[in-house]
Structures are given as structure tokens and as C-alpha cells.
Amino acid sequence: MAVLLGRGALWPALRLHTADGVCRLAAASCPGRSVLSGTGAPPARLRAHGAGTRHYSSDSDDLRVRYLDREDAGIVVVGINRPKAKNAISKNLVKMMFDAVEDIKKNNKVRSVILCSLVPGIFCAGADLKERVKMHQSEVGPFVSKARALITELGNLPVPTIAAIDGAALGGGLEMALACDIRIASNTAKMGLVETKLAIIPGAGGTQRLPRVIGVSLAKELIFAARVVDGTEAHRLGLVSHSVEQNKSGDAAYLRALELAREINPQGPIAVRMAKLAINQGIEVDLSTGLAIEEACYAQVIPTKDRLEGLAAFKEKRNPHYKGE
Numbered sequence: 462m463a464v465l466l467g468r469g470a471l472w473p474a475l476r477l478h479t480a481d482g483v484c485r486l487a488a489a490s491c492p493g494r495s496v497l498s499g500t501g502a503p504p505a506r507l508r509a510h511g512a513g514t515r516h517y518s519s520d521s522d523d524l525r526v527r528y529l530d531r532e533d534a535g536i537v538v539v540g541i542n543r544p545k546a547k548n549a550i551s552k553n554l555v556k557m558m559f560d561a562v563e564d565i566k567k568n569n570k571v572r573s574v575i576l577c578s579l580v581p582g583i584f585c586a587g588a589d590l591k592e593r594v595k596m597h598q599s600e601v602g603p604f605v606s607k608a609r610a611l612i613t614e615l616g617n618l619p620v621p622t623i624a625a626i627d628g629a630a631l632g633g634g635l636e637m638a639l640a641c642d643i644r645i646a647s648n649t650a651k652m653g654l655v656e657t658k659l660a661i662i663p664g665a666g667g668t669q670r671l672p673r674v675i676g677v678s679l680a681k682e683l684i685f686a687a688r689v690v691d692g693t694e695a696h697r698l699g700l701v702s703h704s705v706e707q708n709k710s711g712d713a714a715y716l717r718a719l720e721l722a723r724e725i726n727p728q729g730p731i732a733v734r735m736a737k738l739a740i741n742q743g744i745e746v747d748l749s750t751g752l753a754i755e756e757a758c759y760a761q762v763i764p765t766k767d768r769l770e771g772l773a774a775f776k777e778k779r780n781p782h783y784k785g786e
Contacts, residue, residue, distance in 0.1 A: 522542055523541070523542055523543050523551070523553055523554050523557055524539065524540070524541060524542060524554060524557040524558060524561060525539075525540045525542050525579060526538070526539050526540070526561045526564075527540070528568075528571075532723075533719075533722075533723065533726070534570070535570060535571060535572035535573065535726050535730075536572065536573055536574075536575065536719070536722045536723070536726065537565055537571050537573070537574045537575070538574075538575045538577065539558075539561055539574060539575065539576050539577070540577050540578065540579040541554070541576075541577070541578050541579065541580070541584075541585055542578075542579040542580060543580070544580045546586075546589055546591070547580070547583045547585075547586035547629075548578055548580055548583050548584065548585040548586060548634065549585070549586045549587060549588060549589035549590070549591075549592075550585065550587065550588050550589055550608060550633045550634070550637075551589040551592050552592065552604065554589075555604075555607055555608055555611050558611055558615070559611055559614065562611070562614050562615055562618060565618060565620075566618065566619070569785055570785070571620055572620055572621075572722075572725060572726050572730050572733070572785075573620055573621045573622070573623065573722040573725045573726065574618060574620060574621070574622045574623070575622075575623050575625055575715065575718045575719065575722055576615075576622060576623070576624045576625065576637065576638070576641055577624075577625040577627070577712075577714075577715045577718065578625075578627060578628060580628070581627075581628070581711045582627075582628040582629070582711060583628040583629050584624075584626045584627065584628045584629060584630035584634050584638070584650065585629075585630055585631070585633065585634025585635075585637060586629060586631050586632070586634060587631045587632025587633040587634050587635075587655070588608075588632060588633050605664045605665065608633060608664075608665045609664065609665045609666060611665075612633075612636055612637055612640045612665045612666050613640070613666065615637065615640045615641070616640035616641070616666075616670075619734045619737065619738070620730075620733070620734060620737070621642050621643065621722075621725055621733060621737060622640075622641040622642050622643070623641060623642065623643045623644075623645060623718045623721055623722060624637070624638035624641040624643070624644045624645070624718075625645055625712075625714040625715040625717070625718035626638055626644060626645065626646040626647065626650045626652065626692070626701065626714050627646075627647050627650060627707070627711055627712055627713065627714045627715055628647075628650055628651070628711075629650065629651040629652075630646075630650065630651070630652045631651070631652070631653055631654075631655050631689070632653075632654060632655055632656055632663065632667075633665050635652050635653065635654055635667065636654070636663060636665040636666050636667045636670070637665075638652075639666065639667065639670040639671060639674060640666060640670065642737065643702050643718075643721065644695075644700065644701040644702060645701060645702060645703045645704075645705065645714045645717050645718050645721070646692035646695055646696070646701040646703070646704050646705075646714050647692050647704070647705055647706070647707040647711075647713045647714045648691065648692040648693045648704050648705065648706050648707060649691060649692060649707045650691065650692040650695070650707075650714065651689050651690070651691055652689065652690055652691075652692075652695050652700060652701075653683065653687065653688055653689035653690060654667045654671060654683060654684050654687070655687040655689065656684075656687070657684065657685065657686075657687045658687045662684075663684065667684070668680075668684065671683065671684065671700075673744075674699065674700060675698050675699050675700055676699075679698060692704040692705075692714075703717055705717045727780070727781075727783070728783070729762070729765075729767045729768070729771060729781075729783045730767070730783060730785040731761070731762055731765050731767055731785055731786075732762050732767065732768075735758040735759070735761055735762055736758070738754075738758055739751075739754055739755045739758040739759075742754045743755060765786060766784065766786040767781075767783045767784065767785065767786060770782065770783060770784075771783070
């Protein structure tokens with residue numbers, strides 16, 4: 462029960478504030494500003510959702526965040542876009558991702574998040590070593606700590622997060638994916654925590670999250686040997702939930718992630734958030750404490766309008782219309 466008392470502030474935090482006007486990643490006129498203007502033909506994952514879709518981005522365009530609309534309203538696509546650097550994690554990218562995560566947390570209309578790459582053949586190559594080599598030794602530790610904090614915040618998002626890995630996810634790139642609830646990879650994607658090749662260790666959660674996902678012994682083997690596996694092998698190891706055959710446009714994992722987000726979308730949003738909270742907290746404690754956490758999370762859904770709507774829809778043999786209330 463001590464765990465529950467210590468986490469007492471989490472439930473109010475999950476009742477997010479409406480953020481229709483939150484536009485931290487854009488200029489003041491963000492509702493009408495498309496991040497695709499002047500960039501030529503947009504990637505397939507940023508097309509075909511209507512001109513009314515809102516776009517958020519910064520001027521540097523290292524990160525593009527899209528809130529889908531119409532039938533996909535509630536799905537947020539966070540796309541890393543640093544083609545010249547193979548999506549490597551830089552100071553600017555960390556800052557932009559912090560801002561994006563903060564905006565998502567404030568928006569109670571968000572039901573799922575897809576983390577993907579807008580650069581063909583790459584998810585994220587890890588730390589930006591060209592930037593790193595210019596850092597003074599005293600700067601490295603604080604930067605890694607900030608990157609670790611970002612990935613922790615990504616993992617703490619209250620809604621389901623899906624990593625769509627359509628290319629190489631190495632080092633910090635894989636650590637970001639490991640912080641997501643679900644990972645989907647193309648069969649040709651490459652994944653690995655390769656830090657020991659550089660005489661360092663995974664420093665943004667990799668030594669902790671990988672063992673929790675695939676088991677201690679296998680995680681040690683992959684980390685010690687800096688081994689890289691493809692999507693098919695990653696699925697066999699349990700590193701990813703799904704491995705899909707890559708397509709000609711190079712976005713097979715993204716398309717499968719979108720399908721999954723569409724499966725999640727119609728479900729009760731508060732219930733999904735509480736389920737995630739119960740799982741994430743419960744897996745870290747003994748079964749008895751975990752059951753108490755589940756009971757506490759269940760208690761939060763009982764007074765909701767959504768629960769009553771679910772019962773009414775069942776009785777009337779129709780699809781429910783949940784509002785997250």
C-alpha cells in the first residue's frame with residue numbers, strides 16, 4: 462500500500478487539461494500552419510488525412526508532430542526528421558521532444574502516440590557523435606542525464622505509445638523504442654545497443670529496460686557483444702511485438718502501428734490509461750501489491766460517464782461513443 466500512497470498524485474496528473482490551444486511547437490498561428498509547406502511531397506505517413514489536420518513543428522524541423530483528425534482523431538504521430546544526421550539524438554532534438562511530450566501530456570484528447578522516423582531506412586542512429594565529440598568532458602554526463610530523463614518521460618506518458626521501427630534503431634534510438642509500450646519493426650530493420658563498441662554502456666535506460674523486455678541473460682548477451690539483430694530476430698527474441706515485411710515505400714512498420722492505434726482508438730480512453738498505469742506499476746512489485754494497484758486503478762473508472770456509456774451501448778446493441786469523461 463505504500464506504493465499506492467507514494468503514487469497518489471498520479472491520478473490527478475492523468476486527468477489532463479484540455480489543450481485545444483496548446484501550440485508550443487509552432488508559431489502563434491499554428492492551427493493553420495502545415496509543417497510540410499515548402500518541403501516537397503510529404504512522406505506517406507503524413508498524407509491522406511485531410512487538409513484540416515493540425516500540424517505542430519519548430520522552425521528547425523528536426524521533429525514533426527502531427528495530431529491526426531477525422532476518423533483518426535486522438536492519434537498523434539511524432540516523427541523524427543534529421544536526415545543528414547541519421548536522426549541522431551542532439552541537444553536540439555532532446556529539447557524538441559521534451560516539448561512534444563509535455564504538449565501531449567496536457568491534451569486529454571490524445572488516445573495513442575506513434576513514434577516513428579520520417580527518414581527512409583533509419584529510425585534513430587543513437588547519440589549525435591559529431592556533436593558529442595565537440596562537448597567538453599564535463600558536458601557529457603549532464604547531456605546523457607537529460608536524454609535519460611526525456612526517455613523516462615516518454616515512457617511515463619499516460620496513453621499507449623507505439624514505436625514504429627522501419628530502419629536502424631541503435632543505441633539511444635533503441636532506448637527510445639524500449640520506453641514505448643509496444644514496438645513494431647519491419648523485417649529489415651536493425652536494432653542493437655552497441656555502446657560497448659565505443660567503450661561506454663547504454664546510458665539512457667537500456668541496461669534496465671532491455672532485460673525487462675527480453676530477460677536478463679539475453680539482454681546481457683546483446684549488450685556485451687554489441688550485437689545488432691534484424692526485425693525477424695527481434696521478434697523471435699521478444700524485443701518487438703510484431704515484425705512486418707518491408708514495403709516499397711519503406712513504412713510498413715508505421716502502417717502496422719497505425720492499424721494498432723486505430724484498434725485502440727475506440728476503447729474507453731480513461732480505462733486504457735488506467736490499464737497502462739496498473740500494468741506499469743504492478744510489474745515492478747509483488748503480486749499482492751500489484752493487485753492492490755489494480756483495485757485502486759479500477760476504482761478510478763467506476764464513477765466515469767464512459768463506463769455508463771459502455772453499459773448503455775451494450776444494452777442497446779450499438780457502438781459506444783466514449784468522450785474520456
